[in-house]
Amino acid sequence: MPDEPRLITPLPTEPFVYDYPGAHDAVTYELENRIADPDGRIEALMEAHAPMRGRVVADIGAGGGFHAVRYAERAAHVFAVEPSAKMLAQLHRRIAGESEAIRPRVSVMAAGAEAIPLADGSVDIVHSRFAYFFGPEREQVRSCEPGIREALRILRPGGHFFIVDNDLREGDFAALLREFGYAAEPGLADRIDAFWAGRGFAAETVMSEWRAPSRGALERVVRMEFGDAAEAAMTRVAGHRIGYRYRIYHRAR
Ligand SMILES: C[S@@+](CC[C@H](N)C(=O)[O-])C[C@H]1O[C@@H](n2cnc3c(N)ncnc32)[C@H](O)[C@@H]1O
Known part of the structure; x- marks a missing residue:
């Protein structure tokens, strides 16, 4: 007798996964990370509060792992936490292409922010960049409090939690x-x-800022982020740079 068809019902505890367009266009997503904050000012701010050298870092919503492997150049270990299957594929591909020095220092965790398989107090720094699954906008869909609690749980006392977001008030990108x-x-x-x-x-x-190698490259990234509005958005942009202000929220545990 054939097996009964199995019904798969999503559990209420399953993460709300924000489906970022970069999951479906790895090339443009990579370009976006390369043109963003080219002088590393976000990292400089984080370093000023919590130097990463020799520390254990968790990158929650790590995407394709662009930042996780950078951090592994100085951190003792980086846990890249990511729930989306397509992003996980990008993440595994990136790590496989890394050097012998970096590969063993990055662990991929197929998990959402709400349930991270790490012990209490086991990391020094939590980083979450463009984690649109955190923050008040997300509250309308599913509370993000469990994710925030989880990030604080895995942090050791005195450890730092950084959220990298867009500044919505000033600058060309905010406009x-x-x-x-x-x-x-x-x-x-x-x-x-x-x-x-x-x-x-x-x-x-x-x-x-976003500093692209050409206007065509900038336009490609703008198209990924703004979809149908990209053409109109590009009329507000001169050349191949866009002034960009980031809002960094951070606290110690
Ligand atoms: C805008 S992308 C940013 C990715 C990466 N931090 C970066 O800066 O390149 C947001 C990421 O969060 C992931 N994500 C969505 N929902 C999530 C959740 N509930 N918990 C953890 N990550 C989530 C998405 O799959 C995506 O990889």
Whole structure:
């Protein structure tokens, strides 16, 4: 007798997975990470608060692993936590192409922010960059509190938690997000700041840019991020750079 068909019902505890377009276009996603913050100002700010050398780092929502392998150049170990199958494929491909020195220092964890298979107090630094599964916008879909609690649980006392986000107030990129992206809602920047402040996070702004090798390359990245609005968005951009301010929320455990 044939097996009964098995019904797979999503469990309420399954992570809410934000489906980032970079999961479906690895080449443009890589280009975006290469042109973003080319002078490494975000890393400089994180280093000033919590130097990574010799430390254990968890990158939550690690995507294709661009940052995880960079951090492994100085961290003792990096846990790249990522739930999306397509992103995990990119992540494994990247690590396989890394040197003997880096490969053993990065572990991939197929998990969402809400349930990370790491022991309490086992990491020194949590990094989460463009983690749109965190923050008040996400609250409308599924609470992100379990993910925040989980990040704090895996941190050792005194360890640091960094959230890298967009500044929605000033700069060329913020203007694009307000006109063509998700930031049209009045007061959203204040609401996001208040959300993180209420959970003990300080906020700092990093003034940086996207610096592409050509206008065509910039346009490709803008298309991935803004979809149908990309053509109109590009009319606001001169040349191959866009001023970009990042909002970094951070706290110690
Ligand atoms: C905008 S991408 C940023 C990726 C990476 N941090 C970077 O800067 O290149 C957001 C990532 O979060 C992942 N993600 C979505 N939902 C998640 C969740 N519930 N827990 C952890 N990661 C999640 C997505 O699959 C995607 O890889």
